[in-house]
């Protein structure tokens with residue numbers, strides 16, 4: 001069985017979504033809000049653009065604090081590029 005074969009019942013789905021949403025930072029002024037494509041990137045120019053946007057983001061300090069507590073990050077988060085999933 002692969003991960004794609006896993007089926008969740010209604011209660012398990014709700015519990016999983018609650019966990020995911022609970023772990024999301026509350027950053028209402030985030031420049032990345034609604035712009036996942038810009039920050040979920042791998043191309044050098046795109047990464048530089050996303051890092052630059054983080055540099056002027058009003059939520060940078062809070063985002064950096066949140067990111068420090070995460071076990072895995074991908075793409076550009078808080079002005080830092082995570083090439084692969086990094087485990088702390």
Ligand code: SF4
Nearest residue numbers: 030032054057063078
């Ligand atoms: S610092 Fe970057 S990743 Fe963090 S909220 Fe701002 S734009 Fe998004």
